[in-house]
Amino acid sequence: MGPRIDEQKAAWASVAARHAGHRLALPGDAGFICQPRSCGAHCCRAFHVAVNGAEAARLAAAGAGPASRFLESEDGEPLALPLARPFVLARRGDGCVFLDADLACERYAARPAACRLYPHQVIFADRARGRTARLTAAAERRAIEDAIAGRAGLEATPLLLRHGECPGFTGPPLSAEDWADLLRETHALSLEADGREG
Ligand code: SF4
Structure with a gap:
């Protein structure tokens, strides 16, 4: 079972105003292939x-x-x-x-973790409060696995975001497995980039 798309969209709607310039990335969206000559x-x-x-x-x-x-x-x-x-x-x-x-x-x-991360980012949305949730690294990993498994009613929903201005989203559509791998990989790089690996 893949992520609950309705929950992903609702969670994103609750925090999108605080993340201008980003888009929600979901299974089925175009994958990233760097296009340096375009930008x-x-x-x-x-x-x-x-x-x-x-x-x-x-x-x-x-x-x-x-x-x-x-x-x-x-x-x-x-x-x-x-x-x-x-x-x-x-x-x-x-x-x-x-x-x-x-x-x-x-x-x-x-290249540094910040460069490996770009143009993706992972945030955690607290839908009830309409703001980005702050969790421990272990709780973030659990929330990611819950979302990938399609468990309902998550306390904090992990959202895979992409920079809206990047022109590299020209690749084949992400399968649910691609999306899950990208979510895990982006989160791991975020922890590394923030010095929160523990
Ligand atoms: S910003 Fe990062 S990816 Fe770009 S040239 Fe510098 S080290 Fe390489």
Whole structure:
């Protein structure tokens, strides 16, 4: 059994006003295939990418060179903010330091979680209160499995969202299994990106 589409739509309707610029992604919707020539790699230009130490080390190990070469730095030292993801990828021209002239990522295999996540996002809707629910990571995982199994009357409904401005939703329709895999994968990346893996 797949997700309850009626519950998905009702939950989205209760919180959509707080998530302008996003769309609900459901089984049957077009899948994502990156189309950088359609948008000029907009996401790699418009957003500053925060990274943690492990991601910086992964990029360095993938041949990106010393951290001061690809992180925002001062006097040869990466700037560190007092946040879970303390570093920011440097800029080159009007885009990310790793965006090349062909609109490809020079370090695609080692790219940070924020880049793997885009253009999807998972939120949890508390329909009764009409707002985004805040749960523990374990409770979020349970809610996701309940939704995938089609259990009714969820306390918090997980919603797979996509950025409305991304032109990459040109792929074949998502099956219920595709949707479930994407929901789980996007949630796992969100936990990683937020430093909430535990
Ligand atoms: S690391 Fe790669 S995918 Fe991420 S913003 Fe930079 S060029 Fe784009």
